[in-house]
Amino acid sequence: MRLVFLGPPGAGKGTQARILAERFGGRQISTGDILRDNRRRQTELGHQAEGYMQRGDLVPDDLIVKMIEIELENCTNFIMDGFPRTVPQAEALDKLLKEKHLALDAAVLFAADPQVLVARLTSRWTNPRTGRTYNTITDPPHVAGVDDADGGPLIQRDDDKPETVIRRLQVYEAQTKPLVAYYRSSGRFVEVDALQPVDAVTQQILKLAASRQPQAAS
Numbered sequence: 001m002r003l004v005f006l007g008p009p010g011a012g013k014g015t016q017a018r019i020l021a022e023r024f025g026g027r028q029i030s031t032g033d034i035l036r037d038n039r040r041r042q043t044e045l046g047h048q049a050e051g052y053m054q055r056g057d058l059v060p061d062d063l064i065v066k067m068i069e070i071e072l073e074n075c076t077n078f079i080m081d082g083f084p085r086t087v088p089q090a091e092a093l094d095k096l097l098k099e100k101h102l103a104l105d106a107a108v109l110f111a112a113d114p115q116v117l118v119a120r121l122t123s124r125w126t127n128p129r130t131g132r133t134y135n136t137i138t139d140p141p142h143v144a145g146v147d148d149a150d151g152g153p154l155i156q157r158d159d160d161k162p163e164t165v166i167r168r169l170q171v172y173e174a175q176t177k178p179l180v181a182y183y184r185s186s187g188r189f190v191e192v193d194a195l196q197p198v199d200a201v202t203q204q205i206l207k208l209a210a211s212r213q214p215q216a217a218s
Ligand code: AP5
Pocket: 007, 008, 009, 010, 011, 012, 013, 014, 015, 016, 031, 032, 033, 035, 052, 053, 054, 056, 057, 058, 059, 060, 064, 081, 082, 083, 084, 085, 089, 120, 121, 123, 124, 125, 133, 134, 135, 136, 138, 139, 159, 168, 194, 195, 196, 197, 198, 201
């Protein structure tokens, strides 16, 4: 399975990528998680990305595309969550896949009302060790602030403050939404209603992705 997930912040891309990768194999490639990991480890990439992420802006395309080249070195099945985010990133991905004689099965848009997303993100808590997310309204952990699986602390992301969430939504509208037209014109586009319950979204993605025939790489 080779999927890319598009959609505004908080639409559930990470939640679904984790479920599908666990259930069907393939690697979840989350550019946001990779960048946050680099920030925690204080790498050069982490330092370069930090200011952009704190403001809610996109990290420059060249840094992101280099990251993806490394991720795809030994990977043929993947779910990309948070990449591509701009048309140049999508073009770079197409070029990389073509060189590897691979093709995308589908680009999945998570459609959702921005008002709901602000509420979802400001009530999100994350396990920084595994990326597992909770939601204090819809999916709380058994004990507040503690991960059910590993018993370690949960954190709130520094870009989930209401003012940064609003900035991220604006950036999505301006820079990522044009990808809808890019993928729609390629015939690889499907759209899911991201406001349904988690299980219903998973089922809809599977149904739509299965209805897409993989394109032959030329
Ligand atoms: P990134 O980490 O990718 O953030 P994002 O795209 O803004 O997406 P989120 O992780 O906030 O949301 P999500 O859609 O994954 O939702 P989730 O499943 O967690 O990027 C962060 C930053 O890194 C960017 O701002 C940028 O600076 C940089 N960056 C990353 N990639 C980049 C790129 N390619 N180019 C340039 N810069 C890049 O769910 C959210 C909440 O809702 C959770 O609490 C969850 O439990 C809950 N939830 C999920 N689904 C449902 C549902 N169906 N019903 C009810 N609740 C639900």
